[in-house]
Amino acid sequence: MEKFLDNLIEAESIINKIDHMLYVTYPLVNDKKLLLKILAESKIAVVKCINYILQYEYVFKRIRLSKDTKENMRLFKVKCAPRYHITTEEVKLVSELFEIVDLHNKAPIEFRKDNKIMIFSDASNKKILEVKDIKKFVSLAKSILQKIKESRHLYF
Template sequence: MERFLENVIEAEKIIRTSDHIIYITFPLVKDKRLLLKVLQEIKNAVTLCISAVLQYDYVFKRINLYKDPKSNFKTFIDKCAPRYNITKEEIDSINELFDFIEKHKESPFEFVKDDKVIILSSSLKPKTLTLEKVKEFLILSKEILKKTRDSVKRNF
């Protein structure tokens, strides 16, 4: 099976699992650290969708791929996103998702307060993650997956 199809299938599994954790498991367990784990999984799913789009377009010689992931992401934004009807708002949300994960990885300190996870940067600037924000990212990932799946499967 083509690699881009495998990426789409894997992204579907991750999104289904993340959805279950957010809407079924989280209300029962109420462990806020689950939000960070789900956020990481959503990022992985979106990354798989982006990879699938890039690989699909590369196979059909619409784009060139590079060794640098940032260059590939720029190619995705500039050339692929319009073809797959991915809006500017969705691109901004993807960037925000990636930024959240980057801050989480770099963070020297994170804590839970009320219904929020506070991520502190090295300069002690807080970034707040809420259940609603994670749900927004989950909806974003479902939209990206739908657009990716529809375009890739239409031609296969």
């Protein structure tokens, strides 16, 4: 039982950290590496929130978990997200965040131009990120955490 609570505590800590990095530290240092770090940490926070939800639902026997992460993600999207009032738009943003971070991890080339980060994995696959996109993902992590906290009151 403690494991899923640890996920929630860690997610909240990460979200507080990335919020500070984005709104206080980044305007001072204006470094693209910091934005990429915030993006990666946003993914970790969202993963911890999703893990909390899946483990909580499993403990109370509402779902059956699989060893396959893709199956667990599908289970989250179909069964858990509606129960926690996570919208389909937020679920799509989660998928987009995961794709961007994976692209960043695999990308041989990335650079900054005019307050935009350009990530190239190959000639046909590129992603351009702006600060507003990073803010959107931090906001997504905050929103999911808030919805978890609100729904916890319904179950206790």
